[in-house]
Amino acid sequence: MATSVSVQNLTLKFGSAEVLKNLNLDVEEGEFIVLLGPSGCGKSTLLNCLAGLLELSEGQIHIKGKNVTWAEPSERGIGMVFQSYALYPQMTVRGNMSFGLKIAGMPKDQIEQRVQRASEILQIGPLLDRKPGALSGGQRQRVAIGRALVREVDVFLFDEPLSNLDAKLRSELRVELKRLHNRLKNTMIYVTHDQIEALTLADRIAIMRGGIIQQLDEPHTIYNRPANLFVAGFIGSPAMNFIKGATTNGGRIFQSGEINLDLSQYEGGAVMDRSKAIIGLRPEHITIVDAAIPGQTIPAVVEIDEPMGADSLVWLLVDGRQMSVRVPFEHRPKAGTPVHLKVDIAKSSLFDETNELRI
Amino acid sequence: MANSPTLSGPSGAKPRPFITPQRFVVYSVLIVCAVFFLFPLYIMIITSLKNIQEIQGGNIFVPTMSPTLDAWEKAWNSACTGLYCEGIKVGLWNSIKITVPSTIVSIAVASVTGYSLANWPFKFSEVFFAVLLLANFIPYIVMLYPLVIITSKMGIYSTLPAVILVHTIFGLPVQTLLFRNYFASLPQELFKAARVDGAGYWGIFFQIFVPMATPIFTVSIILQVTGIWNDFLFGVIFAGPTNYPMTVQLNNIVNSATGGKAYNVDMAATILTGLVPLTIYFVSGKYFVRGIAAGAVKG
Numbered sequence: 102m103a104t105s106v107s108v109q110n111l112t113l114k115f116g117s118a119e120v121l122k123n124l125n126l127d128v129e130e131g132e133f134i135v136l137l138g139p140s141g142c143g144k145s146t147l148l149n150c151l152a153g154l155l156e157l158s159e160g161q162i163h164i165k166g167k168n169v170t171w172a173e174p175s176e177r178g179i180g181m182v183f184q185s186y187a188l189y190p191q192m193t194v195r196g197n198m199s200f201g202l203k204i205a206g207m208p209k210d211q212i213e214q215r216v217q218r219a220s221e222i223l224q225i226g227p228l229l230d231r232k233p234g235a236l237s238g239g240q241r242q243r244v245a246i247g248r249a250l251v252r253e254v255d256v257f258l259f260d261e262p263l264s265n266l267d268a269k270l271r272s273e274l275r276v277e278l279k280r281l282h283n284r285l286k287n288t289m290i291y292v293t294h295d296q297i298e299a300l301t302l303a304d305r306i307a308i309m310r311g312g313i314i315q316q317l318d319e320p321h322t323i324y325n326r327p328a329n330l331f332v333a334g335f336i337g338s339p340a341m342n343f344i345k346g347a348t349t350n351g352g353r354i355f356q357s358g359e360i361n362l363d364l365s366q367y368e369g370g371a372v373m374d375r376s377k378a379i380i381g382l383r384p385e386h387i388t389i390v391d392a393a394i395p396g397q398t399i400p401a402v403v404e405i406d407e408p409m410g411a412d413s414l415v416w417l418l419v420d421g422r423q424m425s426v427r428v429p430f431e432h433r434p435k436a437g438t439p440v441h442l443k444v445d446i447a448k449s450s451l452f453d454e455t456n457e458l459r460i
Numbered sequence: 461m462a463n464s465p466t467l468s469g470p471s472g473a474k475p476r477p478f479i480t481p482q483r484f485v486v487y488s489v490l491i492v493c494a495v496f497f498l499f500p501l502y503i504m505i506i507t508s509l510k511n512i513q514e515i516q517g518g519n520i521f522v523p524t525m526s527p528t529l530d531a532w533e534k535a536w537n538s539a540c541t542g543l544y545c546e547g548i549k550v551g552l553w554n555s556i557k558i559t560v561p562s563t564i565v566s567i568a569v570a571s572v573t574g575y576s577l578a579n580w581p582f583k584f585s586e587v588f589f590a591v592l593l594l595a596n597f598i599p600y601i602v603m604l605y606p607l608v609i610i611t612s613k614m615g616i617y618s619t620l621p622a623v624i625l626v627h628t629i630f631g632l633p634v635q636t637l638l639f640r641n642y643f644a645s646l647p648q649e650l651f652k653a654a655r656v657d658g659a660g661y662w663g664i665f666f667q668i669f670v671p672m673a674t675p676i677f678t679v680s681i682i683l684q685v686t687g688i689w690n691d692f693l694f695g696v697i698f699a700g701p702t703n704y705p706m707t708v709q710l711n712n713i714v715n716s717a718t719g720g721k722a723y724n725v726d727m728a729a730t731i732l733t734g735l736v737p738l739t740i741y742f743v744s745g746k747y748f749v750r751g752i753a754a755g756a757v758k759g
């Protein structure tokens with residue numbers, strides 16, 4: 102597949118502060134990329150650079166093989182949707198959607214055709230003559246998406262388009278966005294700090310931190326094989342459990358105090374001996390058992406449990422530190438009970454504590 | 461239902477006494493202020509309706525029994541302003557000729573400048589803005605003489621264009637500040653969306669921002685019209701005798717000493733001069749407050 106958007110060695114400074122640091126990103130045609138990261142990591146900044154709303158300090162941007170580093174936003178073949186909708190309040194929905202096309206000098210009947218088509222896709226036909234002030238949040242965001250749609254561009258940029266909506270609307274529009282992408286097959290670059298949105302929508306997720314992409318992979322890989330400690334801790338809710346220790350016996354055993362875990366199932370074999378290692382265990386990859394199994398279990402004491410509907414999140418104390426385990430609601434143990442935690446080593450993640458990278 | 465609360469206790473809106481201490485204070489202050497500002501107006505109106513004998517003989521606070529509009533007629537048509545005796549009506553027309561263009565030009569320039577400063581930062585825009593802020597605090601007396609020389613060199617001293625130019629210049633700092641702050645308070649994403657849509661500098665200004673800026677334009681127009689209308693100094697210095705605004709004519713009427721003081725004419729002329737700003741405040745007070753509240757004075 103052809104590359105749709107390509108970012109090379111992009112650096113962006115606000116004054117002396119480097120917000121994006123020598124960043125590289127290649128997006129395939131038709132791909133849905135989600136930029137995910139904590140607040141202030143530079144997601145919006147990257148998106149604004151792609152849109153041409155910010156001038157790069159260094160680097161290049163290519164869209165559809167064309168170098169658009171110095172091109173105006175409207176010349177880049179992009180459409181953009183903002184968190185605050187950013188609809189022009191004095192114009193009707195139709196006016197909002199046709200504004201850009203009018204500026205581009207498109208004939209009236211053609212504009213009308215495009216507006217009709219987009220409003221059918223987004224089911225906003227009955228709203229066309231209303232002003233944004235007379236629309237609900239969800240309707241406004243649809244119109245904002247419509248305004249990007251009518252441009253019939255190859256690349257859509259979304260900056261947290263759903264975060265101003267309530268939970269129910271958000272999940273509805275999320276599904277609709279996915280449907281839209283399946284139908285249009287455009288390249289979409291989508292900023293969010295909502296993990297669920299990222300995991301459900303993305304073909305690939307780029308996890309960002311401090312202006313650097315930490316990992317760019319499919320959601321499944323990001324979740325199951327996080328490239329470093331930051332990604333491991335950032336993705337997943339409830340968060341991954343971490344135990345500090347060391348790998349011994351030629352990397353066949355993870356050892357921490359009383360705990361000894363057999364690593365022979367870990368990603369197809371032995372790792373080297375490391376004096377400082379961290380094992381990461383997701384709460385759903387641990388089961389509670391009654392009896393110890395050598396090399397596979399960790400002794401623990403139940404502290405409290407948080408019922409979450411079908412499941413219950415059980416908090417336990419291991420060596421004085423907290424760990425969480427997800428168990429079916431009817432199997433939750435009583436507080437104070439000593440139990441053993443059976444670990445699925447094949448699904449765990451090992452990190453080197455010194456450089457925080459996956460082993 | 462033994463434990464359910466009875467319906468006999470307090471229910472619905474809590475009754476409040478008509479006069480509370482807070483209200484008493486608020487109303488007292490308001491009434492005192494109102495009397496303070498309305499009393500002179502009262503004196504002016506009743507005096508302007510008297511004839512000159514009644515003024516010389518009677519009590520200044522007591523309204524006349526036989527009101528007459530003679531003084532008003534004289535003030536409008538035939539009061540002497542120095543050499544001419546054509547009343548204050550000449551000044552009205554001059555004031556309009558000065559105020560309208562000055563207001564339009566200054567607001568046009570200030571709105572575009574404010575928009576640039578808020579949305580199109582250039583290399584030294586912050587410095588420029590700081591200088592502009594500073595200009596607000598320079599006493600304008602300092603600049604009068606240089607401006608006299610400049611306008612003379614330009615060959616427009618003592619003409620309408622000179623006084624319009626001066627009003628525009630002195631209006632700019634405050635006006636630009638108002639517009640910059642207003643535009644800066646609009647959502648940035650709106651500006652970005654318009655740029656993605658391909659709108660340029662003027663397109664965004666006229667099609668997106670101006671239609672959203674009614675409140676600040678209202679405030680700005682009110683400030684400029686009343687400010688320029690009330691101006692005396694620039695008018696007397698830069699306009700030249702044939703273009704003297706109403707305020708200057710009024711001063712001449714009051715000061716032209718021919719015979720005894722015609723207080724009734726003076727009062728009538730004063731009210732006539734003040735009528736324009738007064739009307740503006742009455743008509744637009746609501747919009748003015750609304751404009752201020754809409755972020756006109758926010759940082």
Ligand SMILES: Nc1ncnc2c1ncn2[C@@H]1O[C@H](COP(=O)(O)OP(=O)(O)OP(=O)(O)O)[C@@H](O)[C@H]1O
Pocket residue numbers: 115120138139140141142143144145146147294
């Ligand atoms: N105009 C600006 N001038 C100076 N610094 C800025 C400017 N805009 C953003 N920054 C800084 O750049 C960094 C990245 O900002 P950005 O808006 O890209 O974050 P983000 O990842 O989108 O965060 P969020 O999830 O909160 O939207 C932040 O530390 C921010 O303070």
Ligand SMILES: [Mg+2]
Pocket residue numbers: 144145146
């Ligand atoms: Mg952001």
